[in-house]
Amino acid sequence: MSASAAGERAAVRRARLRIAVLTGAIITLLVTVVGGVADTVMTRAQSDQVWRELRYGAERGDLDSPPVCTWLFAPGAIPLANAPAGFPVEADLHRVRRTREAVERTVRRDSTQYLVRTQVRPDGKVVQAVFDLRFQLADRRHLWFALGVAEVVGLLAAAVTGVVLGRLAVSPLAEALTRQRRFVTDASHELRTPVTQAYTRAQLLSRQAAAEGMPARHREGLTRLVGSVGRLGEVLDDLLLSASLAAGPGRPADHRPVDLVALTRAVVAEEADRVREGRLTVVVEGPPHPLSVDGVESALRRAVGELLSNAVGHTPPGGRIEVALARARGTVTLTVANTGKGFDPAEAERLFERFHRGGDAGRYGLGLALLREVVTHHGGTVAATGRPGHGARFTIRLPLDPNGVPAAPVPPPRCRVPRLVPRRVKAGRT
Template sequence: MSTARHDPDHALLIRARRVIALQTAAAITVSLLVLGGLVLLVVTHSQNAAAATLLRQTAASVDDVNDPPPDVWIFLQDLNGAVRATEDAPRGLPDRGALERVGAGGTSETTTIDGREGGYLALTTRRGNSTVQVVLSRHEQHDERERLLGALAAGELAGLLIALLSAALLARRATAPLADALARQRQFVADASHELRTPLTQLHTRAQLLQMDLRAGTGGDVTTDVDQLVTGSRHLGEVIQDLLLSSQLSRRDHAGVPVDLGGVAADVLAEQAGRAMDQDVELTLLPDAGGPSVVLGHQAALRRAITALVDNALSHTPGGGHVSVELGRDDPMVTVVVRDDGTGFDPADTERLFARFARGGHGDQRRFGLGLALTREVITGHGGTIEAWGRPGQGAAFTIRLPARGANPRRG
């Protein structure tokens, strides 16, 4: 836990999740605030329009100060300045300044009057020889807005909590691929470093021994040391080639050219013939009796895949053993089977074989490097499949199936 806490990648993920969560929550909160503001604006505008309509209709139809609509009071001022008012009119009414201005010949005007919550809205106009002022209490409108604001505040708070929870979940899901990619990158770099360190150390050691022999002037045969250097450099080159191919596979386009797998297999076996002879292993190619085994793909990648399988077979086949590459047809697929009678493997390790830099299980301490993992990536990238069969002490067989030219590949 302490290591995870101090891991820079872990800290980066935590920061990314927090930023995404906060930004998402902020965006949702702002959206809710804007929506609430629009709702309040629309309600207030509707209230004002309804109040103005009620005042105009009441002022236009008033005959006396009795029986006005609820929360409305009427005031009539005659030419002598006497004012008649609706019974129980609140204190502070009417707006005498407006009555005087309109009564003196001014135009109709709408004014607000301070009072209890919400205050009052007054319309003052001339009607015949009288000046009419209709006053509407805005208390109900004020209470309605208060209830609306309370509901909006509660909704905003609930929305904020939901936004935070949702944003945290979305942030975790959004960064999950990044976390997986970072973990894979760390593991890949660590394992690749381990794979490269061994051949580099061997090369350095052999170069030092060769240098010591040359400086000592012993005149001894340095052929063996040079051969070991060449072999070590070849192994190192293969590891680097695997790493480069691994990085390029994800960017490889789907366009391909006709590739004769029989020719590719023949070239691979020709390259491995010297090694097989040194190990006293019989290397055999069994071509497809039905004709050329042609697929659409990338020759370099397919060549590397078959090379990896043959190399793996030779690595696990003792002297006197046999390794064969057999081509065939299983319409609409072309098959390539690399078979050996070597040490084999436990069937429980079948999937483990194709994991990058995997170690064998059940007491098998071998490392499988990148070869078999890249082989699966190459084959699936060409729309094919690869299967492994093995038994301890009974050898192993790897079967590749690729769409024949003209078939519809299933791109992986």
Template sequence: MNPETRMLRRTALAAGLQSALAVAITVGVLCGVAVLIVLRSQEADQNTLLVTTVERTDDVTDPPAGLWLAIERDGHLDLTPGLPAEALDRNALAATAADGVTRTTGTSARHDEYRTLTQRRGDEVVQAVLDLRPAHVERDRLIKALLVTGAVGLVLAAAAGAWSGRRALVPLARALSLQRRFVADAGHELRTPLTLLTTRAQLLRRHAVGTPLESEVDELVTDARHLTGILEDLLLAADPREGRSHQRTDFAATVRDAVTAARPAATERGIQLDLAESAATPVNGTETALRRAVTALLDNGIRHATSTVTVAVQQSGKHVTLTVTDDGTGIDPEVMPTLFTRFAPGPAGHAPTGRRRYGLGLALVSEIAARHGGSVSAHNAHGHGAVLRLSLPRAS
């Protein structure tokens, strides 16, 4: 079974389980309401039957089915034949005979349960005793029926959810497959020219040894190598099936390398790029991805700065923080909520000329930070410019 099929089946199974859970909650609530309504209805019917029996029955010989009567008159107690001794509530009879208050009580013995209504009627006290076993049998039958129906409903809901989820995900799976093939093909096509570029840069470096261009050619070789690493990282990022191994990396060294690579672009724009030196700051991550994030933050600062971009790396507790500060116009408050969103539109009613431009760079920084268990934030400085901050967990 290929990875795409496994992903599709796992997702369909998750959809089925979610459907079953939703049905379980719904069925549970409905069953609870149904049982409560039945119990209330049974109790109301039982009370009505007891009251009617006490008020309309003249002797103990012919009560309704499931009922017994006890009538106390002038100290003599008449009982319906077959009345269980444990069902008779003699305390209620004595109390009602004394104060005339009507009482509804319950008695139980072994597995049997009874409800009694004791009421004064003229010069006599009448007690009706109702056997609750038929009501309990009906309640238990209802609960069993609800449980069976609910179980069948859960199975059907899970199956239907898995089936519908699989059908709904098929087009998405095809689209993802096409996307992965496109990225793989594009990566294959780019590897060849990058390999040639790296080879030619290395040959050029051999001829440039001892010349004024030696340092520039060395940086060209380094940039070509980094570009190859970025391509590999992009191919991994585009394929969710691939795992990414994180290694212990000196984040401060990564920042220094990125600043060195960004200085020519800053100089060309007339921007001074200042780096505050810091000690080694280890983090667990992918060096290529982290370099991409740092480069994106530096590029954003250089593009929007007026004259200076300040870069600092600091350790604070369990985190390592990179701060990039520019002295530009700052971030428009309308843009701030969507600053790290892909292709977020700019504020309405403003021309783009002379204003900050945002595309994929900061969105990629946010994604890389999330992949490394960190975060990225931005705010305007007190005066002019913007402050972008990348925070990562420090390696132990």
């Protein structure tokens, strides 16, 4: 699976997950708000009722037969046998005797709460009423337990609802992405033949113009036309390769053992003309024995060619390009380093984004993005390091295929649009 296809699928999954999480969050918020309102209403109603009963009992209650859950304490009165320990509160009795004003407080004891009111009755007797909130607190705990159960059920419902809504809402996006890839593939296939024909005709016209001695400005125009059509063919090749990599997971029928050492040397040989024109030095270091990887040779050739073309395009005249291949921990490592301008380390990851335009880049493109797609499709990784003014280094790591018997590299098909004009610098490529 290519990096772009994997990224699209990941985006769809994230969108579905986001919808499910938002649905769950909304239901959780609703249950919490309802629970908070219910608890507030119940607590306030219970509190008002209990204080009314407590005040009535303190003022008029029978000392020998107080209301349920209430105990009355007064001088000379015998408290009930089941009265809670620690009562009456002597400090409140002394205060009321001194000030003749009622005192109310809440006391926590024995894992429960007690409401306490101490006052002077009309007959002048100081009475302290104590109310046990045990049952009211149990009602509140039952309420929150019920709300917790409702929350769990709500979350399960939210998960199911989120999955259903996610699929219904994101399906058009997934379908649009599939149609987009199909359109790119179909359009690239349909355009490939006429572009090749246009390129061939432009070449013939350019040669005829040179043979017939046409004015220089006409010959230069035809040369630019040949280069433009050639670059258009390269873009179509990139789109076709990207579409084929995005076709889906699995081992395509054209996978076979590929000797990366021989393939790299062949690609370097193909760039010999550009290397001579740029007065560059290219050094290839690799073992004398094959380093086999399982993959699509044409795609791997395109990836290695992109790395080398990128290095050639960004190395000044007289510069040096080093290509090194090695085996390390079950992988084949291909490193291409150049003595060019380098790049800001903060841009290292963005270099592989499609249509990324670097700080000093001239033209955006698919080159390095397609390179990462090819490497990812083959189960490998690619990384870039560099500093401004100190060149750049690109490293590809692919799984080694120790049991594979690599075949001889197949030269590129002749029908492919050749590169008669050096590529311009693409955005983000260094």
